[in-house]
Amino acid sequence: MKTLHLDINAPEFVADPYPRLAELRESTPVFFDPVWNKLFFTRYHDIAALLRDKRLGRSILHRLSRDELGWPPPNPLTKDFDQFQSHHMLDNEPPKHTRLKSLVMKAFTPARVEGLRGKIESIVNRMLDQAEDRGKMDLLQDYAEPLPVAVIAELLGVPEEDQHQLRPWSSSIVKLYELGYSDQQAVQANQAVVEFSDYIKALADERRKNPQDDLITALVQVEEQGEMLTEDELVANCILLLNAGHEATVNGTTAGFLSLSRNPDQMNLAKQAAREGNQDFFKAAVEEMLRYDTPLPMFERWVLEDFEYQGIPLKQGQEVALLYASGNRDPRKFENANSLDLTRKDNQHLTFGLGIHYCIGAPLARLEMQTSFATLLRRFPDVRLATDKVEYAGGFVIRGHKAMPVEF
């Protein structure tokens, strides 16, 4: 096995990881990175197989203690953050993961998502009304960001006047998902978890007294019916939904617009479909944007027991990094993998994951992105990027932009 270091946070790599990922995919499909202390996988079929393998998990502390793993004591700076992680579905494995996910799914039904369609359309149109006379906007701040924040807040039941707090809390929290973060980021994220948890606890108390037609009420009722959802779990999963419910959708929207801007023939196709009100086009187009430039390009797993994968020994306690963004450009899986083709069929991309942790919010994210692209391009058929320098906001794991000025 080759050993090499992939500096995923180097600004050039964050700005365009695809050429380097293509090289690795061909020459070094698996490598050990001694700096991150992880095995990296770059090919679609390996990533997909490992995501479905129960011998890997998003957490390992249900199997082995920190002592057994030879880990240092927990970082006191992230005490509350670690607690939060231990209670939400994304960082748990069966049986706890199964219980948490099925309880949340009960409250987060397809009917509830479909019921948001009208709301999504009206938010999108309101934002475009506000920008119309200016002839320009920041696609990130004025369009991509407010929609998923307002929608997930509405779904959970966070009142409009409190919604401005969600994005700053969430941005602080997700910094800890990057590989390598500073003490200052750790302190800020921990503080955000404390404030966010207090806020959700108070809201849940309110809903216990005055039930509403929202997800927090539904979860409070699940908890009260004795279906084993503790208050810590309720709070942690609401925070998870609020974070996960917008970060990637925001980044997916700006990345999608950038991909269209850099592929004018595809932009023209999309504008034509918008003019014609072709909804089906946008279903396929959004899948392709999410494949072509993957907003969450990498996730990790722990090896839960010793085994061999394709002759590669995987040792219990070893960490594995799966480069979804690389798998999504693998020519073994996708024809013309490096081309943006908005009409692509059978687009089985890895962007929402695979296996037991498959994204709960995929139907909602799809609905939001389909509506926002179709409406933007229909109402502003001249919309175009107003800069040649698009800057990225931070690291690779949550790969988002700083701003995206557009004119129309």
Ligand code: HEM
């Ligand atoms: C374009 C937008 C989105 C992308 C790209 C995305 C991607 C993902 C991925 C890749 C995973 C699995 C992580 C892994 O494999 O380790 C995941 C899980 C999850 N996502 Fe999303 N997501 C998006 C939108 C949403 C939305 C809108 C919500 C909430 C309403 C949401 C809630 C969740 C939750 C709760 C999980 C954990 C599921 C589990 O552990 O079983 N996501 N998402």
